[in-house]
Amino acid sequence: MNTNLKVFATLLLASTVAVGYAQSTADSAGSTAHKATAKRTHHRVVEKKPSVESQIEELRNELNEQHGQIDTLKQQLSDRDAQLQQAQQAASQAQTAAQQAQQAASQEQQQLSDNSAAVSSLKDSVSDLKSNTTSIVGTLQEQQASVKKAIEHPDAIHFKGVTISPTGSFIEAATVWRSAATGDDINTHFTAIPLENSGQAQLSEFYGSGRQSRLVIKAVGHAGNATLTGYYEMDWLGAGVTSNNNQSNSYVIRQRQLWAQAALHNGWTFTGGQMWSLTTETTHGLDNGTEILPGVIDPQYTAGFVWNRQYGFRVSKDFGNKVWIGAAAENDQALPGGSSPTNQFLGQAGDTGGLYDNQSNYSYNLAPEMVAKVAFEPGWGHYELFGVARFFQNRVYPSSTTAAGAYNDSTVGGGIGGGFRVPLAHKKLSVGLKGLWGDGVGRMGDSTIADLTFRSDGQMSLLHTFSALSTLEASPTKRLSLYFNYGGDYVGRDLLNGGKSGYGLYSADMSGCNTEGLPAGSYTPSATGNCKGNNKDVQEFSSGYWYNFYDGSMGRLRQGIQYSYIRRDLWSGTGGPLNPDGGAKGTDNIFETSLRYYLP
Template sequence: MKINLKALASLVLVSTVSAAYAQPAAAPKHHYHHKVAKKSSIESQIQALQQQMEQQRDQINDLQQKLNERNEELQQAQTAAEQAQTAAQQAQAAADQQQQSLNSNAQAVSSLQSSVADLKASNEHVVASVKRQTAAMKKAVLHPDEIHYKGITISPHGSFIAAESVWRQGATGGGLNTAFTGVPLDSAPDASISEFDATGRQSRIALKATGKAGNMRMTGYYEMDWLGTGITSNNNQSNSYVVRMRQLWAQAALDNGWTFTGGQMWSLVAETTDGLENGSEVLPATIDPQYTAGFVWNRQYGFRVTKKVNSKLWFGASAEADQMLLAGNNLPKNELVGSAGNGGGLYNPTANYSFNLSPELVAKMAVQPGWGHWELFGVARFFHDRVYPTGSSPYNDSTVGGGVGASVRGPLFNKKVSIGLKGLYGDGTGRMGSSTIADATLRPDGQLALLHTFSALSTLEVNPNKRLMLYFNYGADYAGRRYFDASGEGYGSPYTNMSGCNTESVPSGPYASGAPAAPANCGGNTKDVQEFTAGDWYNFYNGPKGMLRFGLQYAYFTRNLWSGIGGPNNPDGGAKGTDNMFWTSFRYYLP
């Protein structure tokens, strides 16, 4: 801008000077007659021109001054702009720093809030954990589920006190427990008179001790009731009966899935619900201590080895005490299979014991694929006797029996219903059915002959609510025919005299001599025992103080004999016994 003003001033000056000198050049065109006047005119023009130049210089100076002032103002404006820009940059930097500080503060606040929240959650977890531990310690001290003794825990779980009764339409003389093969025939005197009994003998004491040693869990279990009888036991006044051992076993369970158990326990043929674990056996819900017909079981000595492969598969094997049940008609007497108990050996002198060749062997596989519990098992049994043939040297005879069984049990309708089915078929396995019909009979020469046997049980249990459980069972035990000639020798022979099965016998003597008696001329052997059972358990209370419950059971029995030779009073040669029975139970279980 300063250069432009200078150029403008120069232009004005040049123009003025040019105009001044241009006017005298044209003077020759004019003719003046007086010289004095001419000189005066030129001087005046010069003076005017000088005055004009001075005025122009003044204007130029004014313009120069204004230009300087404008430049100064421009410089001041530029300086102010630079200062404003610098201030703006400083303000922006300060703003950025402030924003960064705010962001840092926000992050710090967020981190602090997160830390506070984590600390609060951790404190809440610690408080909850302390409360749980305190409650557990308080419960362990004031209401212990187990007794702690020198590093082991002792639990009475499974113990209960029972007040129970039974009524039978046809008397069996067996008390609370039912001898299934003792169900009286319809024409027997017992079938015409009822019986009632009440007792607390099924009350039970159970103790389980558990301790941990390295990778091994050790367990000892003892279970007893009062269903045993002594020589002086009776119902006359004191009703005193002896303690009976139910279970008594020791166990070592390793962390790698192997478990070793030895002692008196439920046989491995008994069904379980948790792999092959001792203590998880599935028992019929009956009040009758003999359970129900078709139930496959034994409680006896065993040494068992099981392996948990994974959460769905188990294998197990056991060697168990054995005992042969021999039965039949017209059997030979030239053999030795056992004897009455020897008191010196601590056996019951009023009971018969077979001489066993070896333990029975059981192998089992259990699978829990996702629904239900499935089992497949096999049994091997080994029998022998001493035979004394006429005119020849005595010798030992032996034979091998066994069978195959399977079971399945599972829940339905959101665990409101449970169904179960189990069976065992084999040769010489009758002892394992709850009716204990028979295992073997004898040939005419005294050698053993095993019976085809079959046991099966179906179960339906319904739990409409937490207090009530309804159960329904139908089961049967069967022993097949095995006879050899027309003399009726063997088991279930069709040549057996059955002519008197429909005639009630007259007592042969006073009460003390053993009356009532079975029908005469009715010697058939038991073919099968069938039982239908319905019952319920109602829990009045089930909580930390234990369980108080009441149960009812009804059972209908049918015992069929193998048919033989009949007569006018028994044309078809058959015979059977039926019975209706009712039980009640009032129990308190320890927690």
């Protein structure tokens, strides 16, 4: 800017000089022309002009004046340069200040952005904290409720990693009324149904009991790759002088079940103790605790039901929760019937010096009963197929006067069985059929008919038996369930030694089957007159319902009523009644009630 002012002053000075010089030249030229004109006119008056010196002086004065002006302009330019410099410095300082302000503003903006991000993050954190707090509070409340429930209403007892549960236990008040008296408790002895002309058939009986009430204790623990289970189940239906080994090894306090189990995660399961026989139908695979029992009140269940409850050691394998195979070695007990020569013994009453019941028979078992079974669950229903092998032996004495020549007689029996159960009508109906056919397997039918008989020489002969049960169950509502069962146990004739020995002999005296027994000399009445036929079959139709008044967290309260019609037939003999089947029979109509409270 200072340079521009200097150039401008120089140009101004040069212009002034040039103007002065041009004026002087013009004046000189004018003077010359004026002289010429005066000469031509000769008489014109000559005007007096300023002198050159005066003009030069005048120019000097003007120059001096212009120099003064130039100096003034220079001073002004200098002042302006100073002011401009100050303005530039101020502008520079202002720019620096602006830059600093901009930087500070940028920093402030960054800080504000950071603060906004921090505030947003803090808000998110607070929101997450609130959400987590709400979740934690909800979890704590649930845990508190769970702990409170576990303390006030425990589902199980936890002891050193083991869960102990009483689920399945119940208290029962049961009654039974029979049109023909059997002299039983609430469980019915099917092969002792009174014949229609006996004195007992002329009497009815009523009995009430709480002895079927049940206590269950189940302990479950997990160890490595296995689930360990211990199970105990008992009731009060045993008696010290009548407990026996025939079908259920139920000694006082009645040992219904008492077993231990190791279930490996690879599908293998090992179980040992007193349990339901592997022949008993199950609802899932071959698992203990899933047995399908008839839904009846009678603790003897119903005719045709195939089962035992005894000692066993069982091994099973699960293949993809679709197929199961298993095998078991179980306790055995031989039940004789028909002719019984005295030159042999199959077993004896319990040793009075031991722990056995000395009023019951214990057979001399050659080996345990063996059961093999396969179960299928393809997606609709449950299907089973099984086989049983039994090993019998007795001691035979050919001579009535000496033990010389005595020998052990043994034989093998067994049978094959199977069954199925399928759901219908969206699982509101269930249909099932189960059966067992074979030689020497009568013990496994619910009526406990005979397994074997004897030849005249004392050797054993196995009886052909058949048991079957059909079931229809309905659940029209969640509270109500209905059941209908029809089944029976059958044992065939076995005529030996020309009909002189065996089972169901035609020579059996049946002449008194139509006559009520008369008192003997001591006025003790007998069941009937001469009616010596052997049992042919027992058939039963049973129906009833269970209704749950309450089923919830506090357990279950249910009530049931059952009606049963039972018919027992004998093989015909000589002089018997003219029945269609040629033998005597007995029938019974039974009404039962039950009120049960189950622990949750």
